[in-house]
Amino acid sequence: MGDGRGSNSGSNSNSKPEWLEQYDVIGKIGEGTYGLVFLAKIKSNRAKSIAIKKFKQSKDGDGVSPTAIREIMLLREISHENVVKLANVHINHADMSLYLAFDYAEHDLYEIIRHHRDKVNQPINQYTIKSILWQLLNGLNYLHSNWIVHRDLKPSNILVMGDGEEQGVVKIADFGLARIYQAPLKPLSENGVVVTIWYRAPELLLGAKHYTSAVDMWAVGCIFAELLTLKPLFQGQEVKGTPNPFQLDQLDKIFKVLGHPTQEKWPTLVNLPHWQSDVQHIQGHKYDNAGLYTVVHLSPKNPAYDLLSKMLEYDPRKRITAAQALDHEYFRMEPLPGRNALVSPQPGEKVVNYPTRPVDTSTDIEGTISLQPSQPATLFRFLGKVDVPAVCGPRH
């Protein structure tokens, strides 16, 4: 690959893109709203595994926009132990499709929670929960300090490293991508793919126009509760056809556990578009018996409960920040959090062996690349103004 210049220049109508030559693609490991994820090894360093995320083309086939590329370039500068590294960016010249190569993580919280709930039928130990939460907050504090709001935190986006030097280190994935997906790569929920609403903050459900870092803290609260109980905290049914983002069932699930929000607790509530028009007149009854501690089986005096309730504060302006959460008493109590969330430093503590990701070797990344004659490339006109190897080439 040399200087990496070939990364966006090497595809034609009958060969595989040149950038792909540097990888051995093992198979598909997942499929999300916006595309497929593949496991690959780097040929020059087979010890290193990479997750290549291929973005689906938008319906109108308009490929990846200059705005998206600008955003992605910024994401390449992001570097923190608890944030997954964007190792490389590749653009397939033939169809203008986008491939992001991330450092590979063997586990994610969705699978870890599922393993405890369905396979071993036992709770996650307190040390592991605290270490995961601590690292998640550290990564988020870094992103928020860099003005990046994740917007789509959920268990499958929180990765945990498998065996090796970084074993048990938590990595936030998909940071900043929600903004890139939205335009012009439209979310594919219209195509029947479900976007989960379970971790969505109440202000967004009520139509707030701006995403603030508080929306991520709400999601962290939902994930913390799920780590404790192994069940999603607010499992609302998404109703298709209602004006997005308003989802009454999701709000109802939240109100049942936390009590009905009041203007006293949340003064700006009345200004939210869906509050007056949609919620107030539909809700005949009011939930005022907040029962979060019974749902998560914690005493209201427990510092874990105190932290959780501060993450699930209705008013986003009063909700605890990542920096404040890291300073909470919960993290100063035994067991203290550690860098390896999977292996407790406590002698005699049982280590859980989580299964490795299943790999579907029947789906080939090349089969998903459509090689067509080149299209007029707005993107490359844009790239002409930047340092192309820095954007598209390998980064060592």
Ligand SMILES: Nc1ncnc2c1ncn2[C@@H]1O[C@H](COP(=O)(O)OP(=O)(O)OP(=O)(O)O)[C@@H](O)[C@H]1O
């Ligand atoms: N860097 C990575 N290493 C290993 N697995 C990853 C990596 N990034 C994503 N995955 C896994 O690939 C799968 C699909 O991920 P993807 O982010 O595309 O979808 P999702 O999180 O399930 O849903 P959505 O697209 O709605 O966010 C998930 O199981 C995720 O944990």
